[in-house]
Amino acid sequence: MDAGVLPNFSKLAKQGTFHPLATSNPPQSPVAWSSFATGMPPGEHGIYDFLRRDADTYSPDFSISKTIPPENILNIFGLSIPLDEGQIINRRQGVPFWSDVESEGGRSTVIRVPVTYPPDPIHRMMAGMGVPDLLGTQGTYTLYTTRPLAAAGTSSSRVVRMRPNRSGRIETSLEGPTDPLNEEHQALSTPLILEPAASGGAKIQLGDETIELAVGEWSPWIRVEFDVLGPISVSGIVRLNLVAAYPRPQLYVSPINIDPEAPVVPISSPADYAADLAGRIGLFHTIGMPEETWSLNENHISDKTWLEMLKTNLDEREAMFFDAMEKNDSEVLVGVFVQTDRVSHMFYRGIDPEHPLYPETDELARGAIEWIYTEADRILGKVMAEMDPNDRLIVLSDHGFAPFRWSVNLNRWLVDNGYLVLNAGKTQSDIAFSNVDWSKSTAYALGLNGLYINRKGREAQGIVEEPEANVIKARLMKELPRWAFSPPQATQAATLTTEGESEDEAGGEAEQKIAPPVGQSVIRQVFDGDVIYAGNANGDAPDLVVGYEPSFRASWQTTLGAVPKDLIEPNAKKWSGDHCITPEAVPGILFTSFKPEQPISQIAQVAAYARNHWKQSQAETP
Ligand SMILES: [Zn+2]
Incomplete structure (x- = not known):
């Protein structure tokens, strides 16, 4: 905005308000958008992370939706074609504000908000994050x-x-x-x-x-x-x-997207909205996370090819949103454009001189984040031009962004410090804790921020009794924030080569640029699940939540319950920006086209604002 390249955001800020918006803890999209929808903290809506752990098996499981195989079902793939209603459930608890508005006589259109699968039975909804591909996965x-x-x-x-x-x-x-x-x-x-x-x-x-x-x-x-x-x-x-x-x-x-013209599972409300929309705007991505970030992270496609795919996603989302605006038959219209998030994840390396891949980035990579924000500004301009004088516009993000330079193998730390014990003779473990001796383990990490105590009576092979659990939690809350970065020799050497490409000049530069921040704190704060998740809806709440410092994040192996060799590894992947860290370091932003009667400073307050405003406007209508 200061550089003058986002004129519509600047205009909106001048017209109403613009300030940071506190995010959820942890600052992960499914968690934060569930708070946005329901107005509840995670302890009440029950979404704590992208991944939950199955206490019976210690395996990672997708936390957003769940398929229950009933008797009367054609059980095709992990998906199951429901012959009855309600075989696929959204794990999120609580009532979203758009449903409250409908129960009080209004109509809502909700487009691609995360954690809306299966779709809520409202005037119009296109389900978002949570919709699987035809294989039943989140995108293969x-x-x-x-x-x-x-x-x-x-x-x-x-x-x-x-x-x-x-x-x-x-x-x-x-x-x-x-x-x-x-x-x-x-x-x-x-x-x-x-x-x-x-x-x-x-x-x-x-x-x-x-x-x-x-x-x-x-x-x-x-x-x-x-x-x-x-x-x-x-x-x-x-x-x-x-x-x-x-x-x-x-x-x-x-990934094989569910065909919107013949969906095998409900992806919209009403069920034929997806097909009608495809008739008007053409076929579109239906999968919940359609940006195919893994194909770029694995270097299977190029930056340019990926950005073209992303642009298709943006065009589809824009077409859906303006289709709904033109219909102009809802009092509440909500649309989520996730493309700023995805481009920031994949191209932070283009604006972070300390990222291991920065020296290899070209003009395209360095300009990608600015490009997606100017696109957002363009779309905002279109929305503002089409608004009625009485319309109220809120533009927000669910979190901010930070560099992701170092992958933290938190389970390695737990092994090295005696909390997690490997089977005799083993020095590492594959995902889902394949080599862990649970009869000797007291704590384990799974998901992007979660830490769990191996509790007796809760975990299948739990050993920790109640009073001792609190002692272990207190110790971890004290010890983890004292962990200072000290890369082993092997890690420093690894920073010089990224995927075996062009080490010569670029590598030399990389070595200089990404000198490990020895002595720096890895984790700013560890939060007590009992305190921040009062209520523990779903019973899925982690015992502790890890707030990493910017530039550090849980490694992909940590999220799935693996124990690799090193404590910390340089992140030489293109997924180079992230937000799954301490919440205070990555607030979102909020713009309003009006001056709110009550300040909206936290993402969960938006729902209350929307409910109250609807009630008020109803009361004022003669
Ligand atoms: Zn994200």
Whole structure:
């Protein structure tokens, strides 16, 4: 704003208010947006992290929605096609303000707010974060390659080796959901054929469609049908990108999104809204987190290709939002544009000279965050131009951002300090604590900020009794904030090489730029779950919540319950900015087009404002 590149935000700030907005603890999107919707703290709405832990198995589990397999169900893939109502539940408790407005005579349109799956039964809703892909996952893409490629370090991707014949023709298939009628749980699949095209690109046949793609080009949406039995088939949509040309082609296939024109599970309210909307604006991403951040993090697609995909997401969201604005038949309209968040996650390396990848960033990467904010400003300008004089506009973010330079293996710290004990002879553990001896362990970390005591009677193999649990909690709350950064020798060497690329000059610069901040505190504060989560809705609340200092964050392995070798590793991944740290370091922002009667300083206060304003405006209407 100070640089003058966000004129509409500046105008809005002048017209109403603009100030920081305190976020939830932890400052994670599903947690904060649930507070936004319900006005409740996490202890009451029950969403504490992206991941919860299953106390019976110590395994990570998605915390937002849950599928209950009932008797009367066609159990296709992890998803299940519900033949009855209510097989998929939103784990969030409480009533969102848009539903309250409806119970008091208003109408609400809510577009892609996180943690709205399955959709609330309101005037109009498109479900957001929580909607799975056709495999039942949160987004699994497929990379077809003729080159030897290591399997990706994430379950979010599938790498498939392709073998061309002499003319370059490749016959393979795209695997869909598991065949419910096959006893060996084979996947349903649809043929995929590649051939070299005269233009230099590739001719690709998938489902009923044949298209030609140039290198780097995104295809339009392609519908893929997986035949289950006779007339029963499930429909998905994908986009393709030819990542590399013949003679050694590579093809990227996006996660298989649920087809909005024939959704196998409800993704909108009313159920036909998704199809109607697709009729007006074309096919669109339906998966809850459609930005495919993992494909960029694994270097399976380029910065440019990813940003083009992101722009498609933004265009779809914009079209949905203005479709609803044009309808102009709701008293409350809520839309979440997550693209500023995703670009900041993936391109913080372009504005953080101390990030390990900064020396390798080019102009595109360095300008990406400013670009997405100017896009946000453009959309804001359009909204302001279309508002009625009596409309009230609130623009907010659920959290801010910080650099993510160092990955913290918190479970390694717990092992090194005697809280978590590995099986005899083991020095590391895979995810889900595969090598942990629970009969000797008192605490473990899982999710982005959660720490749990191995409590007797709660955890399957719990050993800690009640009075001792409080002693352990108090010790961790004291010891963790005293942890000062001291990288082992091996870690320092690792900072010099990122993915085996161009170490020479860039590496030298990187070495200089990312000198480890020896002695710096890793964790600012550890919060007591009993204090900050009074109520413990869902019973999922962590015993402790870890507030990392900016530039540190839980490693991906920590989130899934693994114990790697090192305490702290340089983050050489493109996912280079984050906000899952101490909340006071990453507040969101709030703009209003009016002067609020009561200050709105915390994200959970927005719901109360909306409810009160609706009541008041009703009372004032003669
Ligand atoms: Zn985020």
